[in-house]
Amino acid sequence: MVCESLFKRWQSTCVCILLGAGVFCSVPYVGLSRVQSAEVQFSSPLSVYLHNNKVAETESDVELVIERGITKWTGNAALTWDVEIPETDEYELYLIASVSEIGDGTTLFVKTATDTYPFSVNQTSGPFPGGENFAVQQPLNFERVKLDGVIALEAGKQKITLSTSEVEKEGVVIDFRTLELLPVSKKATILSDEARAKSARASFDWMNKAGYGLMFHWTSQCVQQEGPRKTFEEAVNDFDVQKWADMVEETGAGYVYVTIGHAESYCPAPLESWERIHPGQTTQRDLIEEMANALNEKGIRFLCYINGPLGFKFPRYGQATPEQKEAFVANVHDILTEMGNRYGDKIAGYWFDTMIAIFKEYPQTPFEDLFNAAKTGNKDRLICLNAWIWPDVSPWQDYWPGEVQEPIAVPVNGFMKNGPSPNLPFQVLLTMEKHSWMARKSGIPDPKFTSEQLSSYIKDCMENGGAVTINMAIFQDGTVGEKALQVMREVKESIR
Numbered sequence: 001m002v003c004e005s006l007f008k009r010w011q012s013t014c015v016c017i018l019l020g021a022g023v024f025c026s027v028p029y030v031g032l033s034r035v036q037s038a039e040v041q042f043s044s045p046l047s048v049y050l051h052n053n054k055v056a057e058t059e060s061d062v063e064l065v066i067e068r069g070i071t072k073w074t075g076n077a078a079l080t081w082d083v084e085i086p087e088t089d090e091y092e093l094y095l096i097a098s099v100s101e102i103g104d105g106t107t108l109f110v111k112t113a114t115d116t117y118p119f120s121v122n123q124t125s126g127p128f129p130g131g132e133n134f135a136v137q138q139p140l141n142f143e144r145v146k147l148d149g150v151i152a153l154e155a156g157k158q159k160i161t162l163s164t165s166e167v168e169k170e171g172v173v174i175d176f177r178t179l180e181l182l183p184v185s186k187k188a189t190i191l192s193d194e195a196r197a198k199s200a201r202a203s204f205d206w207m208n209k210a211g212y213g214l215m216f217h218w219t220s221q222c223v224q225q226e227g228p229r230k231t232f233e234e235a236v237n238d239f240d241v242q243k244w245a246d247m248v249e250e251t252g253a254g255y256v257y258v259t260i261g262h263a264e265s266y267c268p269a270p271l272e273s274w275e276r277i278h279p280g281q282t283t284q285r286d287l288i289e290e291m292a293n294a295l296n297e298k299g300i301r302f303l304c305y306i307n308g309p310l311g312f313k314f315p316r317y318g319q320a321t322p323e324q325k326e327a328f329v330a331n332v333h334d335i336l337t338e339m340g341n342r343y344g345d346k347i348a349g350y351w352f353d354t355m356i357a358i359f360k361e362y363p364q365t366p367f368e369d370l371f372n373a374a375k376t377g378n379k380d381r382l383i384c385l386n387a388w389i390w391p392d393v394s395p396w397q398d399y400w401p402g403e404v405q406e407p408i409a410v411p412v413n414g415f416m417k418n419g420p421s422p423n424l425p426f427q428v429l430l431t432m433e434k435h436s437w438m439a440r441k442s443g444i445p446d447p448k449f450t451s452e453q454l455s456s457y458i459k460d461c462m463e464n465g466g467a468v469t470i471n472m473a474i475f476q477d478g479t480v481g482e483k484a485l486q487v488m489r490e491v492k493e494s495i496r
Helices: 004-014 184-200 205-210 232-238 241-251 272-277 287-296 308-312 322-346 355-361 367-374 451-463 482-495
Strands: 048-051 057-060 065-067 070-074 077-085 089-099 107-111 116-120 143-153 156-163 172-183 212-216 255-260 301-307 347-353 382-385 403-405 427-431 467-471
Touching: 048 077, 070 077, 089 184, 116 143, 143 172, 172 184, 184 367, 205 212, 205 467, 212 301, 212 482, 241 287, 241 482, 255 287, 255 347, 272 322, 287 301, 287 322, 301 308, 301 322, 308 322, 308 355, 322 347, 322 367, 367 382, 451 467, 451 482
Parallel strands: 212 255, 212 467, 255 301, 301 347, 347 382, 403 427, 427 467
Antiparallel strands: 048 172, 057 077, 065 070, 070 172, 077 156, 089 143, 089 172, 107 116, 107 156
């Protein structure tokens, strides 16, 4: 059973069930007879996206606040977009949002140039309990909810408005992110693409059997326990790989992620493609290969974290130009192909960060090409595309990134029940120290879990088909907090 001390406070949240979405037909409405019954499970590059940060006009009884990329929808409001519709078609609507209890049954209106369509939305559900230790403290469970029915749109530039009216309840009705317009004529192609992606996925079994692993944000920003921070090159040259690998072995971890290009675009290896894209930010020593070899000798798999915008050079803020998009795609291919050919099966997987930001600006990102490039040299390599608490950006990935920091509801038969990612194998990423990814100047905080709490959660996830990754704050010399290490020693004793 899940450790009561960690989860009792949010058990009621975890048993909520999504009831679905209905539609009221009091205004002109396009029938469902021509719509295929199968639902598209993932966002598609063929859809048109109305994002909350691309709104042209706003009307509201109260101020609509965008907080951490989320529009807090309270009262009656209207968001209007200037939209370029690529072709005349019928479009399915998918709402990417978290609907609160007080928002259950709210009617949303979608207004086009010719008609207004009403849709009823129900409370969403999922594994996120909320709480003081979460980055977003409310129990937000974003889902990609299909609204019943379709709307008719003509090709060309036009305004589309999403609104509410006659809302009398106080508080946040909907935490809104995006309205997706999916062309019905392309639905068969989209479903075929999803089927191909699913069949191409590598087996998640080894990660589930491993049960738990570690992540280390060992970056150019790590600090020394004492004295000034070394340059990245110096830190790489002085890193004691064997001592670090021995420490990992003490934890019982079955796999380890090490970050590349986090916060600053440094790579601890002499990669030609990385040096071309990020001059002066590589090293002569190949720490990636040495780490992989040292862990592999102990039967521990090695995986790499790469920050998408930083590593592959995509604008983190503002609109990307066609030239920047083209360069980004080329950089993805060049870096991942070189790494795949250089390291082969020494790299068991990738964890690609901040992919939601890339997708939001560039929904036509060729994720299938990224997927294939990431498999270079090892077809069984696992990859994931981090979308944080929001729905998955593409079917072209092998498992859920699970950046949650705190325990959430365990999977059911290996998959999340409702929530943002019900269709990818379940892996969660926790932080051992509260809101701490790496060692700061003040040192490493005490662990927020006891070994009993952590062991209980790992066992529950393993038994239900998932895996748990624990990020441990790390100093520049490769050492970790002694208290955190002791917790992991005890976890090993309990599980291994």
